[in-house]
Amino acid sequence: MGRRPQLTSDRIVAAAAAVADRGGIAAVSMRSVGSELGVEAMSIYHHIPSKDALLDALAEWVFGQIELPEPSDPWREAMIRRADSARSVLAAHPWALGMMESRPAPGPALLQHHDRVLGCLLTAGFSPTLATHAFSTIDAYVYGFVLTESSLPFTPGEGAEAEFAAEVAPSMEDYPYLARSLADVLDGGTYAFANEFHSGLDLIMDALQRRFAEQ
Amino acid sequence: MGRRPQLTSDRIVAAAAAVADRGGIAAVSMRSVGSELGVEAMSIYHHIPSKDALLDALAEWVFGQIELPEPSDPWREAMIRRADSARSVLAAHPWALGMMESRPAPGPALLQHHDRVLGCLLTAGFSPTLATHAFSTIDAYVYGFVLTESSLPFTPGEGAEAEFAAEVAPSMEDYPYLARSLADVLDGGTYAFANEFHSGLDLIMDALQRRFAEQ
DNA sequence: ACCTGAACACCGTTCAAGT
């Protein structure tokens, strides 16, 4: 009979991510991750000291997947590509954002992430102060956007927005401005919430470019 | 002997918030909330159908505390005031942001919030499309900023940033750009991460004002 | 060295019982 591959912390973290992708972070328990690997819950403790450590590793696993810029990349394109990558990685594992608030210690993946983004901006000629402003603004925007997106009551794209608007229409009497915005914006059927991401990102990049030129 | 005040869903939600403020969202259990009120866990079920419903109510409770603009308020000041209020409310109850991702159904408080913000922008003359862009950009920025802020490994203000930088300095060899930014930005001792909030917010408001003028 | 299984103190929730 075929031997099971060795249990390693990498395999455990990947299994935990699979469980979370399927059922949300609440579905991740030592027992469920164990059974994902065909192993008892207690076996995990030989590779990872606690559930808290497993969650920390899970957060690192997600942030480690975000594509990072090289110092020599043209800054504007690099920032947009990084933002797109961060958004798609976080949107694929939305439970990761919910974890951020409760685990304050930044791991190597997050520190590396900060370092590479700042590296690109500094190399492009941003002052350290402006680079810090730029990074914290872009990052806040990306995190917040994905957070908003993940808590939307519909799955973006595929015209689901219009469907949702129709569903909620009856209860919209109490929210006249919201109703008006939704109606107008959905009119024509070409709207997708997804487009909002680049709209806001461009707005921020334009403003940064202006500050950069003035500096 | 003094009778205890009637158990109501409002008192239950307030007790749950107190427990969360003290020990984080993980500390909120039917039993801990019950004991906060001097009551058995099961008593709660006579007023709130499930723990999930309690968490929904908790999210609503937080968002209901954010100060909302009047339609006639000057838009730029109103947006900044709203962003400041959202930030201080969310920073006071940081567990609320971590909850957002896992509870997709927006309650009345959140819908009202959206309605009032859009109302101010529309009344000021923003097109529904631009108002939607503006709102989603500002909101994403505020959420993301608080999320970043809450996961900082130090409590902002009080010069704690410098203290932290000194602590981490040894492990900074692997992150040269991050080290350089930190060093430069902390130099002089006047830096506080808190200032970053208005820096990024101003940047966004400037860009929005420009789009508004062009519209 | 690595994996297991019983045990303990928790958790959300059901249900029958008390006032």
Add this chain to the structure above:
DNA sequence: ACCTGAACACCGTTCAAGT
């Protein structure tokens, strides 16, 4: 009508035991 207490199926984690 509202509150309780026992019970059930979970959970993280300890520890002694197996290979």
